[in-house]
Amino acid sequence: MSWLTEFVRPKIQGFLKKEVPDNVWKNCDSCGQMLLIKDLEKNLNICPHCNHHMRASVTQRFDWTFDPNSYTRLDLPKAPVDPLQFKDKKKYADRLKENKTKSQLDESIVVAHGTIEGQKAVVAVMAFEFMAGTMGAAFGEGFIAAARLALAQQTPLIVYTASGGARMQEGMLSLMQMPRTVIAVEMLKEAGIPYIVVFTDPTTGGVTASFAMLGDIHIAEPNALIGFAGPRVIENTVHEKLPEGFQRSEYLLEHGMVDIVASRKELRPTLAKILRLLSNTAQPSEKVA
């Protein structure tokens, strides 16, 4: 089977850590309190006043998930760039360039492998800072590469989701990433490899409606927006006030869509515990289809 033989070879990729000066402040997105960024980062971007979980960068996610200095980033495969030659008020090609410069990332997914409390794992992080974490062809290739690496290493795959949905500028090629990512999930399921989804704020649209909702275990950060349609679209359709806490992590827990709502501080131990519980139980199946 072509999809079994052509898995991607991991490549070591260096990265730089930026030091934040001591005197930079930021207001909490939720309660508005002034917070020293340095303190905020030490507290995993959680507001000490209101427990609001602020967005995190890809590097932060890796640092908070993996054991210190244990991870290696994966060089992701190439994908069609601007296949539609899309242009709205701005050219998509220009938007991509701007997002690359601004985020210092190549696309809306970054993949690394390393250890979590000594347990090997592949971790894919969706970068909301790159075009709102939208899913285009490059994302799809990255996700498939992550699954193939997990398959090749026989280690669990953990995915942090954050997405505004489809990458409109890639048209139907974007929509087709829904079945493509589900195929990647199916490869893991057949091989008995654990696949854990960590929902972060916000996760909506085609991402929620494909690979994200197919995890063996679903964990969500507190108060993350998780849904198919965005709240504004729903409000404009039904002309009703949305219920309190609608589409938030705790609401999804209540409605049976996630297993655990975990504070960011509990995430690493929770993931490690699950990995330990599910390790050595997998029976790689011989079946390919």
Add this chain to the structure above:
Amino acid sequence: MRQFLDFEKSVAELETKIFELQHVEQSSDDMNISEELKQLVEKADKQLIALYAKLTPWQKVQVARHAQRPHALDYVNAFIEDFTALAGDRLFGEDHAIIGGIGRFNGQTVVVIGIERGSDLDTRLEHNFGMARPEGYRKAQRLMQLASQFNVPVITLVDTPGAWPGIDAEERGQAEAIAKSIQTCLRTTVPIVTVIIGEGGSGGAIALATADKILMLEHSIYSVISPEACSSILWRDASQAAQAAGALCLTAQDLLKFKLIDQIIEEPMGGAQRDPEAAVASVKKAIQESLDELQAIPAQILQAKRRDKFLAMGRQEVE
């Protein structure tokens, strides 16, 4: 009464004249009227052919949504014998936006699943304008599993503005229902043939279109987002839908070019809405041809091929 689209105005005027003349002709034996009628009919047909030969993407959006186009139930009633509608997801309820059941297609038993948008106010309300809820997608999953169990092929007819964006739908896990439907399509051990008969609206469509063969009617559309919504978001202006329709590459012709669909089914002159019977016949023929090809493939290879087909999408662009 035939409903004309804005861009068909010139044809509409000619046809009104033809209609009037036909009336006059009945009550007179003036040879000149017959001759004039003949010429007018020829002229109208010519204009119609010319118009439909180069519809803009935005015009195609309007044709795809035309109220008089045959809808899922029209196809089912026309070419599924002994159709036995099956209801419910066995979990919550029955969704009338998705119709499904078993029946006979050219003599063989099939499972058919269609998204029905309705054709007048009553039926549109009944079918929620073709916007399905989680229970609709879960019913579809049930029917696909039933097809695998009894080794009968699946035909899906897709025509939807998208999945229903309502509080109730979110509450019952719309995203999970769509994700599982895609997964169920991929796990199905029998051939799946999808026809986009009108509008293929985003996630609500792909949930039933992760198929071995994806066919599109000539003037149907298939898009990641409606041109109206795309216009509002990217142009920050709802009036740019026509431009968005062009940019999104949502026509059957564009999608075949990108190898995202397998085949285009030709429509009768002036679109499926002018001659539903002819459209239904073309669709029936195309489905049978696909089934003939797919039913010759062993189940394991069929599933692997289905995956490879989706995995290959977009890759030729980089090679």
